[in-house]
Amino acid sequence: MAGEEQQKHRKQGKIIAVCSAKGGIGKTLLSVNLSVALSKKNLDVTIVDGDFQFGDVCLAMDLQPTFTMKDVMDEVDGLNEYTIMNYVTRHSSSVQVLAAPERPELADLITSDGIVKGLETLVLSNDYVVVDTGSGIQGHSLEILEKADEILVITNLEMTALKNTKLILETFRQIGMGEKVQLIVNRYNMESLMKAEDIPSMLGAENPMYIPNNFKLASQSMNLGIPLVISQAKSDVSKAIFKMAEQIISKRIVKEDGKKRKKSFIHKILPTH
Numbered sequence: 433m434a435g436e437e438q439q440k441h442r443k444q445g446k447i448i449a450v451c452s453a454k455g456g457i458g459k460t461l462l463s464v465n466l467s468v469a470l471s472k473k474n475l476d477v478t479i480v481d482g483d484f485q486f487g488d489v490c491l492a493m494d495l496q497p498t499f500t501m502k503d504v505m506d507e508v509d510g511l512n513e514y515t516i517m518n519y520v521t522r523h524s525s526s527v528q529v530l531a532a533p534e535r536p537e538l539a540d541l542i543t544s545d546g547i548v549k550g551l552e553t554l555v556l557s558n559d560y561v562v563v564d565t566g567s568g569i570q571g572h573s574l575e576i577l578e579k580a581d582e583i584l585v586i587t588n589l590e591m592t593a594l595k596n597t598k599l600i601l602e603t604f605r606q607i608g609m610g611e612k613v614q615l616i617v618n619r620y621n622m623e624s625l626m627k628a629e630d631i632p633s634m635l636g637a638e639n640p641m642y643i644p645n646n647f648k649l650a651s652q653s654m655n656l657g658i659p660l661v662i663s664q665a666k667s668d669v670s671k672a673i674f675k676m677a678e679q680i681i682s683k684r685i686v687k688e689d690g691k692k693r694k695k696s697f698i699h700k701i702l703p704t705h
């Protein structure tokens with residue numbers, strides 16, 4: 433393809449990083465289902481499994497990847513929006529997955545430069561690149577969060593999660609990343625001493641988004657490897673995630689409204705008559 437033609441087909445996708453203070457909160461469930469929900473809006477979406485040691489995006493989507501992020505590291509110099517397609521695995525929903533290495537010790541081979549190049553390359557051919565990060569905000573997760581356009585911080589109502597989420601949110605504000613943070617309260621109606629309505633003031637976060645508690649469906653979907661928004665599209669959890677996808681898209685339209693609109697993106701989601 434000629435250089436000019438190539439440029440024309442390029443997108444400038446957004447990176448959404450999903451993070452939490454500790455494991456077991458719902459990062460993978462959210463990353464996978466949000467990605468599929470966005471792809472159902474006819475958008476191009478790739479999930480990067482950024483939990484390089486114990487990533488389980490492929491498990492949650494019942495995929496057997498041939499290549500992983502480790503293989504991308506071997507090719508960093510020759511990486512472009514075409515070559516990176518050799519390393520992703522396509523899900524039936526059309527979401528692409530850049531899998532985590534198959535063994536935890538291989539995570540050591542992942543480099544910061546490689547991650548940054550991988551993300552910069554993926555945004556050229558996607559509307560959204562969703563990264564399911566490892567727990568906490570250290571190491572490679574911090575690099576991914578710095579690179580992200582939007583950070584979804586997910587918590588539930590357990591005291592340990594809330595205490596550490598508060599610390600994470602404070603840290604983001606201190607390092608000047610508060611603007612791109614969106615708080616997600618998962619399992620907001622779970623039994624707990626804390627009430628969901630106390631969360632905004634407790635964590636100093638306005639307008640959190642909420643995902644209801646549905647342990648049976650959530651664990652069933654994880655065990656079967658079928659995202660809830662596919663197998664249980666009408667469930668309360670799926671409805672919350674579809675709504676979130678819409679909010680994410682409309683926030684972007686509002687942001688881009690004042691600027692020059694990106695036709696490739698806007699055309700896909702606005703009805704054409």
Ligand SMILES: Nc1ncnc2c1ncn2[C@@H]1O[C@H](COP(=O)(O)OP(=O)(O)O)[C@@H](O)[C@H]1O
Pocket residue numbers: 452454455456457458459460461462618619643644645646647648650651652654669
């Ligand atoms: N909204 C929810 N309702 C009930 N259970 C949930 C919900 N979200 C996640 N879970 C359950 O919590 C556990 C951890 O979810 P997971 O997405 O693997 O977390 P993480 O990636 O943060 O470690 C899983 O067993 C999952 O089924």
Ligand SMILES: [Mg+2]
Pocket residue numbers: 459460461483488
């Ligand atoms: Mg996970």
